Amino acid sequence: MISTVIRTFILYVTVTVAIRLMGKRQIGDMQPNELVITLLISEIAAIPLQDTEQPMSIGLAAIFVLVFLEIIISILAMKSFFVRKLLNGQSVVIIKNGVIDQHAMRNVRMTVVDLIEQLRGQDVFNIEDVAFAVLEVNGNLSVLLKKDAQPISVKDAKLNLPDSKLPLPVISDGKIVYESLKALEITKQKLNKILKHQCDSVKDVFLMTLDRDGNHTIIKKGGVKK
Numbered sequence: 001m002i003s004t005v006i007r008t009f010i011l012y013v014t015v016t017v018a019i020r021l022m023g024k025r026q027i028g029d030m031q032p033n034e035l036v037i038t039l040l041i042s043e044i045a046a047i048p049l050q051d052t053e054q055p056m057s058i059g060l061a062a063i064f065v066l067v068f069l070e071i072i073i074s075i076l077a078m079k080s081f082f083v084r085k086l087l088n089g090q091s092v093v094i095i096k097n098g099v100i101d102q103h104a105m106r107n108v109r110m111t112v113v114d115l116i117e118q119l120r121g122q123d124v125f126n127i128e129d130v131a132f133a134v135l136e137v138n139g140n141l142s143v144l145l146k147k148d149a150q151p152i153s154v155k156d157a158k159l160n161l162p163d164s165k166l167p168l169p170v171i172s173d174g175k176i177v178y179e180s181l182k183a184l185e186i187t188k189q190k191l192n193k194i195l196k197h198q199c200d201s202v203k204d205v206f207l208m209t210l211d212r213d214g215n216h217t218i219i220k221k222g223g224v225k226k
Contacts, residue, residue, distance in 0.1 A: 095133035
């Protein structure tokens with residue numbers, strides 16, 4: 001029992017480190033070769049858990065060999081368009097000026113139902129409104145609407161609005177988030193000054209967000225918002 005717990009902990013840490021070494025892009029947006037590596041890592045990690053007589057060192061070595069290969073392949077793909085195309089394929093234009101490229105759809109084995117579903121997922125319900133629709137290598141559909149179908153923006157309306165300020169969490173569950181203070185270029189003293197007339201202590205705050213102009217929102221523990 002203890003051996004299984006120890007093996008599970010070691011493999012959990014190892015796989016977590018391995019995925020982190022592969023980088024954030026691979027976690028959020030896997031390409032085909034990255035998906036293969038991830039599946040292999042999960043399969044290899046399961047072997048020492050199922051067979052306690054299997055040496056841990058073999059599984060750990062195999063995992064890090066795969067991570068090393070992934071890093072090398074990623075570097076080669078960054079430097080060579082041919083390698084990138086060979087491993088990941090390339091984007092395909094599915095719709096151009098409101099017309100579906102049926103030949104391209106057959107090549108990527110995409111049905112009309114699949115296309116309609118992906119368009120609806122981007123709030124597009126009329127194919128004739130699409131200037132370009134591109135099927136990316138990760139399977140996502142990128143859509144550019146024709147000018148007369150695009151929603152009006154502040155720029156189009158020529159409105160003179162102030163720039164938006166990004167609010168950051170500066171207090172989370174009674175603890176100061178110093179990384180946010182640094183990003184906002186705000187000192188702890190200034191933060192305490194803002195809090196002074198609203199809360200007795202930082203520990204009373206469940207969440208506080210703040211932007212560069214000093215606009216803030218405070219949610220006290222217990223759900224009271226100010």
